[in-house]
Amino acid sequence: MRSLRTALSLASLVTGALMLFTAPAAHAADTPLRDLGAAKGKIVGTAVTGSKLTGTYGDIAGTQFSSLTPGNAMKWESVEPTQGSFNWTEADQIVAFAEAHDQQVRGHTLVWHSQNPSWLTNGSWTSAQLRSLLQNHISTEVGHYKGRIAAWDVVNEPFNEDGTYRSSLWYNGLGADYMADALTWAHAADPAAKLYINDYNVEGVNAKSTALYNLVKSLKDRGVPIDGVGLQAHLILGQVPSTLQQNIQRFADLGVDVAITELDVRMALPADSAKLAQQAADYKSVVAACVAVARCVNVTVWGFADSDSWVPGTFPGYGAATPYDDNYAPKPAYYSIAEALGGTTTPPPTDGCTAAYGVTNQWSTGFTGEVRISCSGGSLSSWKVNWTYGAGQQVTQAWNATCTQSGAAVTCTNASYNGTVPDGGSVTFGFNGSWSGSNPVPTVTLG
Structure with a gap:
């Protein structure tokens, strides 16, 4: 400023x-982000909270984005809080909103080490029982939304930072093949949905992303249905990996799609003009890297407004991570996304x-x-x-x-x-x- x-x-x-x-200025780009993305062959998405899809929040979510990801509504603890009893209320609300606004839905997530119900995590299961529970959950949830979900983050965060498999209920109980089984069951429940493995800190070329690369290659070699990889991209201000585009390209060269699934760029608070300018540059470089690779098909921000961001509650002292501020005014990051998609903005x-x-x-x-x-x-x-x-x-x-x-x-x-x-x-x-x-x-x- x-x-x-x-x-x-x-x-x-x-x-x-x-x-x-x-x-x-607190006004949007001349062309909505979703239309700019479509001109580049990219889906532009956001994670949303179902209860907020009204008023200004709903207007922005419906106008600016071509895809919605339920932030929490499709996770196991939300949809199957008690064994065999499913609650689709918020997830159905988000899917219906998306359909009313000609948007895709990205399902998130079917198999994860976190946000599982206590009945599941506290149970004493044999491997056969655990496998049956997982198959039933995936088949039921994917089947419930058959034909209405464009892509699923089937497996979420399976790796440690060094590229070894994360110790979890699923890995410990079923071994590494829980991922192949999960993908196979999801495909059987909805053959049209694109199936992804999703993780964080895999944006650049490193031990973790290389482990993911090797896993995807192995799954494809075995004929397991795997359509893409999700790079979460929960980034820190000024730390976009220099090898991001190279990494996207190497996954694309395996014959799978790539999606930036949970993009945000957090900063130490309070925000100021210099930090917001750096954040805008970071968003622009991430989106530009996706634009540069044909098989990078989707860029999704993890909540479009700071008031709906997970960051302050998880990283004390950090925040202001999204393209809109607490009051739904677009920040410099919003305009930089538009520019990376080839758009122009009103100065x-x-x-x-x-x-x-x-x-x-x-x-x-x-x-x-x-x-x-x-x-x-x-x-x-x-x-x-x-x-x-x-x-x-x-x-x-x-x-x-x-x-x-x-x-x-x-x-x-x-x-x-x-x-x-x-x-x-x-x-x-x-x-x-x-x-x-x-x-x-x-x-x-x-x-």
Whole structure:
């Protein structure tokens, strides 16, 4: 973001300061992502929560994406919470929404070491019993959605980081062939669905991705039905593997499709303009790598809005990982995805947002200040205010923003709930401060 300085004035006990700055506009690309993807032969998807598929969330999910992945609704603990008793409520809701919006559904996931019901994980099963339970679950779930699911993540996360098989209920009880069996049963239940093995930290060429490569090659050599590999792509800011496209290509050369299945790019909070710019570059490089390989067929983000992201709950101190902010305003990452798909975007406005700094109350040793950020003819998806005190003032408390002070320098960033300022809207934050002798007006900028 860019900042301008402006004149400041002091009137009675109230100081006023204006700062002008720009940020990405809160509007979508000229062409929806799903249409840009279609022009490149790519499906553009998102994971969703069924209960949220209304209002703005539903509008974005239905308009921007050509594929939906149930974030949790098709996992074993959700659909078979008690043995032999299936609950399809949320999963059916997502499938019906997708069909109403001319979207594909990516089924996720049939065999995983996590999010299994306690009756399954706490049971004492013989290998024959466990195999029967797995076959029944796969046959029932895939059969329930026969003809309505484009692709299934059949097996999820089977490997350790060093490329050895993960110790799990399935591997320990059935051996490595549980994967071949799972794929075979899924194919029998719905021969038209594409079947994938999905894992994380397999985006670049490394021990784990090579183990996955060798497994897929072996399965194909044995005639096991395997149509593709899913590279989850839960990435950290600035750490897109340099061998991503090479890795996608080597799987494609095996004769299988590749999908980026769970893309997000997490950053240490709070977000700022530099981090958001790096995130945009990371998203663009991932999507561009997929565009460059014909058999990379799908790019799915793992939740399109920060308010629906798994990251903060799993990685404390990290977040802001998706293309939209908490309030469903597109971030720079959104525009970079569009550009990687060959689209053009309406340039964000270069002005129209201002912030006014004022002292609303002052007494012998302290004062209360307020900053109001207003937009007219522009909009913001995040903001950060900077100033330097000239007479030893200290911020002692802040609300509706996170404020830090180092020496004389003060930085205030938006809270998780008020980063978006729409055209015609405004937000405020306040603070208490101490002073002695004088309280001159600081020069305010945007960082």
